[in-house]
Amino acid sequence: xxxxxQQQIIETAIKLIAxxxxxNLTIKNISxxxxxxxxxxxxxxxxKLEILKGIIQYFSIIMKPAFESMQKENQPIxxxxxxxxxxxxxxxxxxxxxxxxxxxxxxxNDETLINSINIMxxxxxxxxxxxxxxxxxxxxxxxxQNALNISRIIIGSLRFLVIQWTMSGMVFDLEGxxxxxxxxxxxxxxxxx
Amino acid sequence: xxxxxQQQIIETAIKLIAxxxxxNLTIKNISxxxxxxxxxxxxxxxxKLEILKGIIQYFSIIMKPAFESMQKENQPIxxxxxxxxxxxxxxxxxxxxxxxxxxxxxxxNDETLINSINIMxxxxxxxxxxxxxxxxxxxxxxxxQNALNISRIIIGSLRFLVIQWTMSGMVFDLEGxxxxxxxxxxxxxxxxx
DNA sequence: ACCATGTTAGTGAACACTAACAAAGATAAT
DNA sequence: ATTATCTTTGTTAGTGTTCACTAACATGGT
Numbered sequence: 070x071x072x073x074x075q076q077q078i079i080e081t082a083i084k085l086i087a088x089x090x091x092x093n094l095t096i097k098n099i100s101x102x103x104x105x106x107x108x109x110x111x112x113x114x115x116x117k118l119e120i121l122k123g124i125i126q127y128f129s130i131i132m133k134p135a136f137e138s139m140q141k142e143n144q145p146i147x148x149x150x151x152x153x154x155x156x157x158x159x160x161x162x163x164x165x166x167x168x169x170x171x172x173x174x175x176x177x178n179d180e181t182l183i184n185s186i187n188i189m190x191x192x193x194x195x196x197x198x199x200x201x202x203x204x205x206x207x208x209x210x211x212x213x214q215n216a217l218n219i220s221r222i223i224i225g226s227l228r229f230l231v232i233q234w235t236m237s238g239m240v241f242d243l244e245g246x247x248x249x250x251x252x253x254x255x256x257x258x259x260x261x262x
Numbered sequence: 263x264x265x266x267x268q269q270q271i272i273e274t275a276i277k278l279i280a281x282x283x284x285x286n287l288t289i290k291n292i293s294x295x296x297x298x299x300x301x302x303x304x305x306x307x308x309x310k311l312e313i314l315k316g317i318i319q320y321f322s323i324i325m326k327p328a329f330e331s332m333q334k335e336n337q338p339i340x341x342x343x344x345x346x347x348x349x350x351x352x353x354x355x356x357x358x359x360x361x362x363x364x365x366x367x368x369x370x371n372d373e374t375l376i377n378s379i380n381i382m383x384x385x386x387x388x389x390x391x392x393x394x395x396x397x398x399x400x401x402x403x404x405x406x407q408n409a410l411n412i413s414r415i416i417i418g419s420l421r422f423l424v425i426q427w428t429m430s431g432m433v434f435d436l437e438g439x440x441x442x443x444x445x446x447x448x449x450x451x452x453x454x455x
Numbered sequence: 456a457c458c459a460t461g462t463t464a465g466t467g468a469a470c471a472c473t474a475a476c477a478a479a480g481a482t483a484a485t
Numbered sequence: 486a487t488t489a490t491c492t493t494t495g496t497t498a499g500t501g502t503t504c505a506c507t508a509a510c511a512t513g514g515t
Binding site: 301 | 503506
């Protein structure tokens with residue numbers, strides 16, 4: 070899909086956004102960081118917008134294991150746990166990525182980018198929601214709460230934890246805090262009857 | 263604190279960021295939108311960075327009622343409910359504001375801006391966490407969960423709901439969905455013994 | 456007379472992007 | 486095996502546009 074050079078460009082672009090925001094993302098900065106000239110960069114992407122589209126595509130590729138990890142389990146609550154921990158593991162191992170993935174506003178200047186981001190976000194939520202419905206059907210998860218709301222609680226908490234982690238400069242252990250957060254969420258939503 | 267003109271500049275800047283992202287925020291665009299020339303704008307702010315600082319200060323001013331609404335109640339859970347609903351009401355009535363307030367990445371290009379945003383975020387969380395601790399002390403809120411985690415659940419869910427609302431183009435009723443979300447959160451964390 | 460707030464006209468720097476050319480590796484004909 | 490050709494990927498030097506910001510001057514209210 071992406072050539073080696075294209076991947077390098079995308080990863081460098083993510084790094085630059087992570088460091089100094091989308092305003093720091095210029096063709097010159099990317100090429101300087103890589104060690105090539107500006108026109109060389111245009112051999113790999115038609116224009117700057119295509120690089121941004123590439124970043125969003127790259128999001129899906131990197132996050133794919135988090136979705137695949139769900140299918141290795143049968144229990145709904147265990148599927149969500151895998152989704153949760155897989156997210157934390159991936160983001161913990163890729164700081165630049167973590168700083169950019171939940172910052173939708175970076176891609177607000179183009180309609181097609183906004184759409185792509187929206188599709189990604191809805192896909193996550195639909196997946197989690199459907200698993201919660203399964204969990205409620207087999208009485209593993211409380212049925213008193215709406216599945217949509219539970220999905221918002223889970224994804225919202227996860228996102229907020231990651232944002233706090235990146236904004237604080239990684240001062241705490243993401244996976245450790247995430248484990249505690251998930252255990253408390255689990256205690257709240259799992260049916261203990 | 264801010265003159266009429268300064269307020270207008272800040273509100274216009276927020277509108278422009280909401281519409282097309284931080285990359286669309288230029289002195290020319292702000293002044294054109296207001297109907298003055300660029301040098302006129304520099305009569306009211308020394309430079310662009312000061313406008314961004316102004317936006318963050320403005321955040322605190324607009325959100326102040328949400329914190330004040332908490333003090334009108336004694337019951338901890340009712341205080342959090344007021345915080346929650348007050349947030350929703352304010353943001354529902356100010357779409358541009360809602361689009362920008364949780365987009366921290368817009369202010370990532372300057373160290374002082376990042377610090378200000380961090381302080382704001384921590385202030386909210388500390389406040390909510392302390393009220394939760396009070397609720398746990400009087401057995402109104404489950405003590406099985408960590409107060410920090412509950413605060414992350416509440417604020418994370420609230421933030422995510424608002425982000426979904428703005429990203430979807432306000433296709434759903436923010437305050438209506440927020441009411442349901444809060445009721446489900448409340449059912450989860452309130453002690454019914 | 457003064458001060459706040461506006462204007463016109465302009466600065467150099469940075470922006471995304473391009474034309475023209477160069478070199479190096481792979482492919483293919485001799 | 487050597488040579489010729491093509492393709493890929495790079496370079497230098499440059500385009501016009503937009504950026505944040507400024508100097509000098511104008512106007513209108515107190």
